[in-house]
Amino acid sequence: MRDLARxxxxxxxxxxxxxxAVNVAATPSFLQIRMQDGHLYGSLVDIARNGAPVLLVALxxxxxxxTRGIDLSVGAIAAIAGAVACVHLxxxxxxxxxxxxxxxxxxALAVCVLLGLWNGFLVSVLGIQPIIATLVLMTAGRGLAxxxxxxxxxxVNNSFFxxxxxGYLLTLPxxxxxxxxxxxxxxxxxxxxxxxxxxxxxxxxxxxxxxAGVRSRTILWxxxxxxxxxxxxxxxxxxxxxxxxxxxxxxxxxxxxxxxxVVIGGTSLAGGRFSLAGTLVGALFIQTLSTTIPTxxxxxxxxxxxxxxxxxxxCLLQSPKARAAVWRRRRDRSALVRAGRA
Amino acid sequence: MTHMSADAYPSSGTSPRGRTPVxxxxxxTGITIRFPGVTALDDVDFRLFPGExxxxxxxxxxxxxxxxxxxxxxxxxxxxxxxVGGAEHAFTGPAAAQxxxxxxVYQEVNLCTNLSVAENMLLGREPRRLGRxxxxxxxxxxxxxxxxxxxxxxxxxxxxDHPIAVQQLVAIGRAVDIEARVLVLDEPTASLDSEEVxxxxxxxxxxxxxxxxxxxxxxxxxxxxxxxxxxxxxxNGRIVGEHLTRDVxxxxxxxxxxxxxxxxxxRLHREPSRQPDERRTPVLRARGLGRKGxxxxxxxxxxxxxxxxxxxxxxSGRTELARLLFGADASDSGSVEVRGRRVALRSPRRAVDHKxxxxxxxxxxxxxxxxxxxxENMMLGLQAARxxxxxxPPRTRDQLVIKHLEMLDIRPANPDALMRNLxxxxxxxxxLARWLIMQPDVLLLDEPTRGIDxxxxxxIQQVVDDLAYEGMGIVFIxxxxxxxxxxxxxxxxxxxxxxxxxxxxxxxxxxxxxAIIARExxxxxx
Numbered sequence: 001m002r003d004l005a006r007x008x009x010x011x012x013x014x015x016x017x018x019x020x021a022v023n024v025a026a027t028p029s030f031l032q033i034r035m036q037d038g039h040l041y042g043s044l045v046d047i048a049r050n051g052a053p054v055l056l057v058a059l060x061x062x063x064x065x066x067t068r069g070i071d072l073s074v075g076a077i078a079a080i081a082g083a084v085a086c087v088h089l090x091x092x093x094x095x096x097x098x099x100x101x102x103x104x105x106x107x108a109l110a111v112c113v114l115l116g117l118w119n120g121f122l123v124s125v126l127g128i129q130p131i132i133a134t135l136v137l138m139t140a141g142r143g144l145a146x147x148x149x150x151x152x153x154x155x156v157n158n159s160f161f162x163x164x165x166x167g168y169l170l171t172l173p174x175x176x177x178x179x180x181x182x183x184x185x186x187x188x189x190x191x192x193x194x195x196x197x198x199x200x201x202x203x204x205x206x207x208x209x210x211x212a213g214v215r216s217r218t219i220l221w222x223x224x225x226x227x228x229x230x231x232x233x234x235x236x237x238x239x240x241x242x243x244x245x246x247x248x249x250x251x252x253x254x255x256x257x258x259x260x261x262v263v264i265g266g267t268s269l270a271g272g273r274f275s276l277a278g279t280l281v282g283a284l285f286i287q288t289l290s291t292t293i294p295t296x297x298x299x300x301x302x303x304x305x306x307x308x309x310x311x312x313x314x315c316l317l318q319s320p321k322a323r324a325a326v327w328r329r330r331r332d333r334s335a336l337v338r339a340g341r342a
Numbered sequence: 343m344t345h346m347s348a349d350a351y352p353s354s355g356t357s358p359r360g361r362t363p364v365x366x367x368x369x370x371t372g373i374t375i376r377f378p379g380v381t382a383l384d385d386v387d388f389r390l391f392p393g394e395x396x397x398x399x400x401x402x403x404x405x406x407x408x409x410x411x412x413x414x415x416x417x418x419x420x421x422x423x424x425x426v427g428g429a430e431h432a433f434t435g436p437a438a439a440q441x442x443x444x445x446x447v448y449q450e451v452n453l454c455t456n457l458s459v460a461e462n463m464l465l466g467r468e469p470r471r472l473g474r475x476x477x478x479x480x481x482x483x484x485x486x487x488x489x490x491x492x493x494x495x496x497x498x499x500x501x502x503d504h505p506i507a508v509q510q511l512v513a514i515g516r517a518v519d520i521e522a523r524v525l526v527l528d529e530p531t532a533s534l535d536s537e538e539v540x541x542x543x544x545x546x547x548x549x550x551x552x553x554x555x556x557x558x559x560x561x562x563x564x565x566x567x568x569x570x571x572x573x574x575x576x577x578n579g580r581i582v583g584e585h586l587t588r589d590v591x592x593x594x595x596x597x598x599x600x601x602x603x604x605x606x607x608x609r610l611h612r613e614p615s616r617q618p619d620e621r622r623t624p625v626l627r628a629r630g631l632g633r634k635g636x637x638x639x640x641x642x643x644x645x646x647x648x649x650x651x652x653x654x655x656x657x658s659g660r661t662e663l664a665r666l667l668f669g670a671d672a673s674d675s676g677s678v679e680v681r682g683r684r685v686a687l688r689s690p691r692r693a694v695d696h697k698x699x700x701x702x703x704x705x706x707x708x709x710x711x712x713x714x715x716x717x718e719n720m721m722l723g724l725q726a727a728r729x730x731x732x733x734x735p736p737r738t739r740d741q742l743v744i745k746h747l748e749m750l751d752i753r754p755a756n757p758d759a760l761m762r763n764l765x766x767x768x769x770x771x772x773x774l775a776r777w778l779i780m781q782p783d784v785l786l787l788d789e790p791t792r793g794i795d796x797x798x799x800x801x802i803q804q805v806v807d808d809l810a811y812e813g814m815g816i817v818f819i820x821x822x823x824x825x826x827x828x829x830x831x832x833x834x835x836x837x838x839x840x841x842x843x844x845x846x847x848x849x850x851x852x853x854x855x856x857a858i859i860a861r862e863x864x865x866x867x868x
Contacts (some may be wrong), residue, residue, distance in 0.1 A: 195730040213694035216727040
């Protein structure tokens with residue numbers, strides 16, 4: 001039990017389980033999953049499907065944060081990806097064909113890679129602080145997306161494209177399958193190659209890494225490009241789900257959810273050791289929380305406040321220092337009580 | 343000058359009370375401070391008198407900054423007492439020390455460059471009128487202090503618009519305004535040129551004549567002799583000497599700072615002092631290699647299978663030379679050849695490609711990756727050289743790690759232990775292993791044995807010796823002359839950012855080396 005409690009995933013998983021328990025108490029049918037028309041349906045499936053974009057963005061964010069950086073531009077990049085894909089589809093001679101959809105997706109992801117290169121350039125070559133460097137694209141990116149869509153909400157009608165966000169394959173939502181595939185590939189690439197170790201080493205001690213011959217510039221560039229790529233995929237899912245590109249609202253505040261997911265998952269904002277499994281749990285937690293708020297009857301206007309309180313509580317729960325402080329308090333109090341009796 | 347003559351104080355031994363008209367303003371007795379695994383200060387007695395400039399000397403890790411931090415309330419003492427102005431103090435923090443009249447100016451000026459000079463001087467103590475800051479009164483008071491310092495600048499000007507030297511003087515002004523009885527100057531001249539140093543010294547002398555006790559920490563002997571009345575030398579956390587400046591020679595000081603190593607280490611199997619064969623091409627050759635402000639143009643040849651020992655004090659240019667040879671800093675003059683071919687060492691990575699390795703003297707900040715494991719720390723260099731797409735195969739990796747854990751006797755011999763939990767000596771061995779795994783042709787070792795226990799030290803020396811025997815060229819930098827003499831084939835002596843001598847290690851004694859290090863530079867004097 002002790003060893004279990006010491007595992008780095010213990011607290012995030014415990015928080016998730018507690019949250020699920022609250023839901024079950026409020027809605028007894030919460031855990032039910034039923035089959036309908038060959039698709040799985042249920043609250044858990046919804047959480048997984050709606051959480052897929054956050055998980056994708058959080059995966060990229062995990063690696064960026066491990067290098068002591070942060071990427072605020074992911075929401076804007078998601079909007080750009082959706083805009084590029086939808087505008088290409090809407091403007092093509094065959095807007096409903098699968099081939100056009102594939103071109104649109106490829107084009108959108110290529111644009112995202114370019115944006116990631118831009119972020120990486122600002123951070124690794126010009127040495128601008130990541131929070132400022134990515135703030136540039138966070139604000140300018142929405143404008144770019146507006147430029148692409150011409151200020152309109154661009155709607156498309158393409159079944160392949162729609163499938164990315166709303167479709168099912170082998171009874172499961174395609175969005176979930178894509179997110180899980182990216183998760184698996186990321187885990188494999190970071191831990192089977194040396195990328196994970198080099199990312200951590202740059203995050204823990206940049207100067208020592210430089211003196212050991214690590215090409216930190218390449219590493220930084222790689223993580224920002226990867227983060228933009230993940231954000232692009234998330235943006236495509238969001239656009240596909242509604243078959244529309246909304247430059248203003250697609251992926252709005254997703255960067256904050258992603259950062260929260262990473263932090264709840266146990267990766268420190270100070271860089272270094274990262275945990276992709278932790279991020280997965282964190283993303284699920286955030287999405288479950290968003291689902292829980294209306295279920296348990298929290299009024300919509302206090303929604304963000306409630307979310308903030310829960311997140312702070314989880315972060316404190318994870319901090320050994322905070323736990324020790326609470327523990328000491330209780331011990332002091334019981335000591336006082338004992339002294340009072342004596 | 344009206345400052346108290348140093349004659350008045352006994353240089354050591356007897357109590358200052360009774361024999362002199364002045365009592366010390368600071369008296370520290372039996373100060374001991376321990377950190378995990380190391381005793382930073384060991385039963386140190388220290389006195390500071392009003393109206394004197396007292397220099398504190400010692401190499402890295404001697405305990406200078408720990409002593410200052412004990413005096414200024416940054417560190418709590420494990421035992422011992424601190425008296426300031428006749429009252430015993432247990433400072434709870436820098437603010438408490440300041441209230442008792444002890445002010446510190448650190449090497450890095452930590453003031454707000456975007457505020458005015460006056461605002462900086464009176465930050466947190468602004469004169470107020472009706473609850474609002476009285477700017478006119480503030481500027482007036484700052485002007486007075488600036489006048490006392492002989493500094494002709496406007497108190498309204500922005501601090502950031504002035505050169506570092508002036509900023510440093512403003513920091514002193516801030517300290518003086520707090521009615522400081524004791525002023526601690528921690529390496530105040532490190533970033534100043536000679537004119538600026540002269541200006542600083544003028545101010546220091548004027549403060550001395552006003553009765554302020556000044557503790558001056560510097561590793562520039564020249565400056566220490568120019569400004570101080572008395573000096574205290576620390577080594578390995580103990581006081582090894584207290585002198586009147588006019589009674590002591592440079593040589594005595596150098597001897598005290600560097601010390602003599604008493605422990606007898608096992609004999610090395612190699613006969614030192616083989617002469618380099620001039621007909622061979624050196625594996626590494628530097629010509630006129632230099633960097634403004636850190637190293638004067640320097641020549642150096644490193645041949646296969648030889649150890650070059652670099653001796654010199656802290657700040658002599660010994661570390662700077664190694665960093666330039668590794669591309670850790672960019673040189674702005676000279677050239678480097680590797681096996682006769684000219685190379686541009688623009689980054690450490692380039693140097694690694696040319697099979698040059700470098701182990702920094704700052705183990706914690708420039709070597710250790712604390713949150714990674716021992717195995718990862720060992721493999722970092724090789725893995726970085728291969729790139730992330732070509733991971734070292736797990737079997738090769740395990741073999742290399744186990745082999746080096748055993749060879750260097752690293753404890754715990756656990757590849758998965760976190761690096762930050764290892765002792766200094768074991769961390770150093772892991773860092774050494776990082777380079778050995780890469781099999782460089784030249785290895786630059788900057789103070790590889792500093793602050794580690796005797797056993798680890800002997801093992802590292804043995805490894806260095808073996809490596810040279812097997813053909814690696816090694817540049818070995820150490821503040822311990824015995825160690826340099828024991829290991830080296832050739833000796834290079836550095837002083838004041840110049841290479842001042844190069845001699846074969848035949849019959850050279852520590853006394854000879856100390857004499858060279860302490861010799862006054864005629865050109866610098868002129």
